[in-house]
Amino acid sequence: MNAISTKTDIISNWQKQHEILFGQQAIKLNHTLIDTGLFTREALGRLIERCPPEELGLVSRRTVDGVQSRMFGELGETSGLDAIDAIERGKIWMNIRRVMDWAPEYRSLLERVFAEFENRVPNLKTFKHNLGVLISSPKAEVFYHADIQGQSLWQISGSKRVYLYPNNSAFVSPESIEKILLRETDEDMAFKSWHDTYATPFDLNPGEMTTWPLYAPHRVDNHDSLNVSVTMEHWTKPIWNTYAVHYGNGVLRRTLGLKNLSTAPQGLHVYSKAALAFAWKKLGKQETGDVIKQRGFRIDADAPSGIVELA
Template identity: 35%
Template sequence: MVFASLLKDWTNDDFLTLERGVILAQHALAETGLFSDENLARILDNHPESELTISTMGDDPTRFDWIEGERNGASGEQIIRLVHEGKLWLNVRRILDFDREIREAVDSIYAELESRSPGFKAEQRSANLLISSSTAMVPYHVDMPVNMLWHIRGRKRVWVYPHFDLRFVSQTVLEKVCAGELSEDVPYDPAFDRFALVFDVEPGQLLTWPQLTPHRVQNLGGFCVSLSTEHKNPRARRRINVHEANYWLRRNCGRFCRSTSADDWKAYVKQALIRGIRLSRRLTAGKAKDQFVYSKAFKIDLDQPNGISMIEQAQVVIPRELQTSGSES
């Protein structure tokens, strides 16, 4: 499929601000016809179950009660109906690997961004298709790659907090996230909200921010669909490597490294260190270190009024850092 420009009414400032600040801009993904209920059901039927996250949650953003579940044989059409009727959040991961038309659309977007934004480079591209109920919410978290939220259906409210500010995510928590010891969910305090930029995002709008910026999402109404694209480049990879190296030095050498810069000479030394450690792990263990994942606590159950049932004896594991409010120092 050949796409005309999927970026609408972008200014020079928008292109110059990529990865440096927060941008709210326009796009035309909703006009491609790729995100109808029928096509979403087809995508779910063709997508590997191992790359699909089905979640539900409570109503209180100060209480971490996010749980993940099993598909349990439900068809794409049945799952889409449950999202319309219930309180579910779907993350269709690595969609570019399994849907050619969406991959072509995303490649078209990135090609235009790279051609019009000086110095912008999107390597290691990936995308997750987010499908969620009208009352669903996503807890306070960071994304390790550079993240761009292309909103397509429904309405969302997004709180975007100051980036690279340790008042909102502590250095030790960021280190654990980048080292795979924690998920990307991080401790939240309602007092953070007075420092946030708040956006009510409509279909056809893009919201993006610098790497590792904390944010949270509350759906405002309607069946919500967004495409979350992610990419890395040398600087983004180096920033993750610096945090992981700091974690390794703290844990194994008792050294607390305050510098989190991705640009000074220390960053290159730390990157070389952690790459060597990863290589050693692969040679000795035969694989890379696994990222933290949540266990499955419920399953889709079409016989239940809310469409889900809890799995007997399933243990819901909440990381210690998320069991109390406020940031870890």
């Protein structure tokens, strides 16, 4: 397996101001992940076949009476390379999750990335690193959503446009964050057409990556090409504090009906809300397993759209 030289920076155009902007402002940088050999078409085909079924997410679009909706799918017996071929001619979004847990060569790369960030950003200490791979069709879309960890998106092949929105309550309400954290829904949120007036759009091309502030909503439109991207997630103590506060607020809202709860990520209330979050999970109140309960299609390399719908 090819490996990137430890003498070569993964981020190739880091500048002094980025250590201040990291985590606070959307930034776009250049990277050398393509040179690792871990993301060729053949390597990705093997990765798909190695992926545990519970870590493989598949989404497609369906139009009924002029109304578009999402449906979720399964790989079936399709080979990895055939699945990529199906994605290339369909309207499919594949998410290969938690790759570092079952593919050690990707864990090594992930650790290298965050060691580099921590060496470059003063006082940055990260943990619970995660790496996923996204393979998606030409013109595929990712709906308006927010992520609960520190997030970065690394483009490997194809190109896409990312629309980033302000991370304030006008665009992502505390209630929406709570539903995501308590696994009452996936990461999607209600989108209004006026949101785009306030979006910052930018294109990602191969060899480019971007990272943005915590909970900043975003959506993605692929250009007319198969897209391969890598997502990396991380936690820090401030991110964990914010998680605990929103989670605790969600519990209080559901058990006591409280409103106007503080979301400040510091103060004594952080610890009490963290205790609430722990107790809620311990009591089995949080939804477990995949939020998606029904699969509507299966990948089919012989189908014109790359999928067959299930009954």
